Amino acid sequence: MSTAPPDQDEPGIGEPANRTRLAWTRTAIALAALGAAMLRASLIAGVIVIALSVPVWAAVRRIGQASDALSSIAVLRLVTATVVLVAAAALVIAFLGHGPVTLSELLHGH
Amino acid sequence: MTDAGGGEPARAGPAGVPAHEAAEPEPDPRFTLANERTFLAWSRTALALVAAGLGIVQLLPPFPGVPLGRHVLGVPLIILGAVIAVAAYWEMTRNQHAMRRGEPLPRSILPRLLAGTIAGIAALAAAVVLLSAVR
Numbered sequence: 001m002s003t004a005p006p007d008q009d010e011p012g013i014g015e016p017a018n019r020t021r022l023a024w025t026r027t028a029i030a031l032a033a034l035g036a037a038m039l040r041a042s043l044i045a046g047v048i049v050i051a052l053s054v055p056v057w058a059a060v061r062r063i064g065q066a067s068d069a070l071s072s073i074a075v076l077r078l079v080t081a082t083v084v085l086v087a088a089a090a091l092v093i094a095f096l097g098h099g100p101v102t103l104s105e106l107l108h109g110h
Numbered sequence: 111m112t113d114a115g116g117g118e119p120a121r122a123g124p125a126g127v128p129a130h131e132a133a134e135p136e137p138d139p140r141f142t143l144a145n146e147r148t149f150l151a152w153s154r155t156a157l158a159l160v161a162a163g164l165g166i167v168q169l170l171p172p173f174p175g176v177p178l179g180r181h182v183l184g185v186p187l188i189i190l191g192a193v194i195a196v197a198a199y200w201e202m203t204r205n206q207h208a209m210r211r212g213e214p215l216p217r218s219i220l221p222r223l224l225a226g227t228i229a230g231i232a233a234l235a236a237a238v239v240l241l242s243a244v245r
Contacts, residue, residue, distance in 0.1 A: 016144065020143045030157045041168055076199065087188050
């Protein structure tokens with residue numbers, strides 16, 4: 001999963017850099033999973049959220065390359081904006097979408 | 111969330127930056143990476159809150175006798191997720207500035223915000239369940 005060989009890391013920050021790569025990966029997976037869960041309620045919202053997990057996952061690549069500065073502030077802002085967008089979409093779905101009423105509707109659609 | 115202790119490496123790091131070296135433009139990369147991981151951990155917490163709120167509204171059957179019961183529980187969780195995402199970004203920027211100046215990290219409002227709101231949601235959930243049982 002790590003995109004750069006470990007020997008390219010500066011000695012001494014390899015371990016924190018690896019932890020940070022894993023944290024980015026977990027965040028991307030969480031985002032994609034939530035997007036997949038939203039697909040049923042809103043196809044468009046689900047696809048957008050899954051698509052937004054791609055740049056978050058791609059952020060793994062630059063960890064350890066410019067390690068003396070915060071990760072490109074644009075990616076961090078993107079994460080925040082994405083979570084806010086997901087929350088807004090969830091609110092719209094909560095008020096406009098009709099959730100399944102019974103278990104069979106949950107399993108077989110409605 | 112064991113990696114979420116943003117303040118811990120800044121105090122315990124073997125090569126901790128002393129306060130009088132505040133002229134350094136950037137802190138130790140390890141502290142910056144820890145700050146970034148803390149931000150990501152709060153972002154995942156925010157995503158989990160949104161997912162929980164959406165799940166309550168979309169997946170639970172309605173509470174009998176409490177028509178908007180699911181929304182009463184789910185909507186605050188979703189809003190809390192958005193608030194935590196923005197607050198996490200704000201605190202990450204603030205902590206980075208503090209580390210550049212060699213100052214101690216300011217106290218985080220996020221744990222209190224999260225604990226308070228979860229306690230409130232729990233009380234709401236108890237009220238909805240009791241109301242639904244009485245009717």
